[in-house]
Amino acid sequence: MYNLTRHQLPAGLVNSNGEFFVCDDDQPHLLRSGSVVDFDQFDPKLILLLEIKMLSETKRHAYYSLMVAGAGRMAEVRQFTYCMYGGFDNKPDIINGELGEPEYWRCPKRGNCDFEGKACAGFKLKSGDHLTRRELQYIQLTANGLLDKTIADQLGISPKTVPSFSKQVREKCGLQRKADIASWAKDNHLA
Known part of the structure; x- marks a missing residue:
């Protein structure tokens, strides 16, 4: 057996914490308990957590509606997950069943997105700035x-x-x- 205590394993690889990420298919996925789950297969409780978090981001919520142009609530939640949690940063986005804070990530659409800085998470420093x-x-x-x-x-x-x-x-x-x-x-x- 290998001792991996000196290595940082990705969140969700060996536990029930979860890490959202976006890959080449441009869709949100979740690494949890060692498995990758596509957005369309997310648990309804997780969708509800994401929706509640999205609605709490009142300034940004209107942009998700505009981004998906009336495609419905699931499309808004998908876009929210993409914009706010899309980076694979080895920091769990879900800890003990609770959704963590949105994260800044190096979105491939940066510089070309009409909603940049409006719908996505900013980079928050430890100072709060x-x-x-x-x-x-x-x-x-x-x-x-x-x-x-x-x-x-x-x-x-x-x-x-x-x-x-x-x-x-x-x-x-x-x-x-x-x-x-x-x-x-x-x-x-x-x-």
Whole structure:
């Protein structure tokens, strides 16, 4: 028998906790008790938990209706699950039968979605602050090793603005140096 205590196993692989994720078929799935469950096979109690959570997100709920253009409540719950829990981040989305908080994830539609920042979860810091879409873009560009001039071009800002932007992001994230951004981004599944 193998001792796996030093490895982080995905949530839901060996227990009843669950991890939602989206893969190439662009549909939400759930890893739970070692099995992958497609959205259409979700337990009705889970659908109800998701629906209650969706309705509690009153500011965002209207966007799910618009996104699925009248396709019905199940389509709204599917879209909610996609937008709010779609990333496979090894942190359980379901713990002891309770639905966890929505999560920021690197959605493949980012940058091309009309509902970006409206229907999806923002990246919440331990301090309670949220990173803006621009701050997330800056973090990803910095984590990819781009120079300030290239970052400025990508963000459409002056190269002279990048250092102050960097300082603002580092203060929000509790980082000392620009070099810390890349490792922080990897630790937080942003790069």
